[in-house]
Amino acid sequence: MRGILAYIWWLSRDVPTGVAVKGRGFMRVRLSRPADPQRGESVYVMKCAACHGSDRQGRRGANGDYLFPALWGPESFNTVDVAAYFIRQPRPDLPAKMRDWPKGGKPDEARY
Numbered sequence: 001m002r003g004i005l006a007y008i009w010w011l012s013r014d015v016p017t018g019v020a021v022k023g024r025g026f027m028r029v030r031l032s033r034p035a036d037p038q039r040g041e042s043v044y045v046m047k048c049a050a051c052h053g054s055d056r057q058g059r060r061g062a063n064g065d066y067l068f069p070a071l072w073g074p075e076s077f078n079t080v081d082v083a084a085y086f087i088r089q090p091r092p093d094l095p096a097k098m099r100d101w102p103k104g105g106k107p108d109e110a111r112y
């Protein structure tokens with residue numbers, strides 16, 4: 001407990017009490033456009049390819065097993081019968097989602 005308290009103290013050692021710290025909390029993300037797969041591709045290249053591979057086929061370890069799964073292509077999760085069955089089953093929708101924007105301003109990229 002002393003160690004944890006010392007760590008917490010150390011984390012906030014230069015922060016005045018009661019002052020809003022820059023970077024704390026969630027940023028408001030507001031897009032005025034629909035989702036853009038081309039931008040998504042450049043995000044993939046920058047943020048995902050290091051693990052999932054620049055050819056999107058995942059990466060295997062020395063023993064041939066996947067270290068990072070393929071996200072699409074012949075080795076990715078598939079659409080055979082069992083997948084076709086379960087992705088079509090009813091699942092809980094979130095009725096409260098209709099209250100996500102109580103003051104309006106629903107972003108264009110929202111899918112509902």
Ligand code: HEC
Nearest residue numbers: 043044046047048049050051052067068069070071076077
């Ligand atoms: C630091 C490495 C790393 C990075 C970076 C990374 N991933 Fe992954 N990702 C993994 C690993 C490892 C798994 C498998 C996790 C498991 O099976 O528990 C995985 C699993 C996945 C899966 C599930 C695939 C499946 O067949 O179940 C998806 C989808 C995915 N990642 C998307 C992304 C996207 C999109 C990005 C970039 C925004 C990304 N990942 C960045 C390591 C990474």
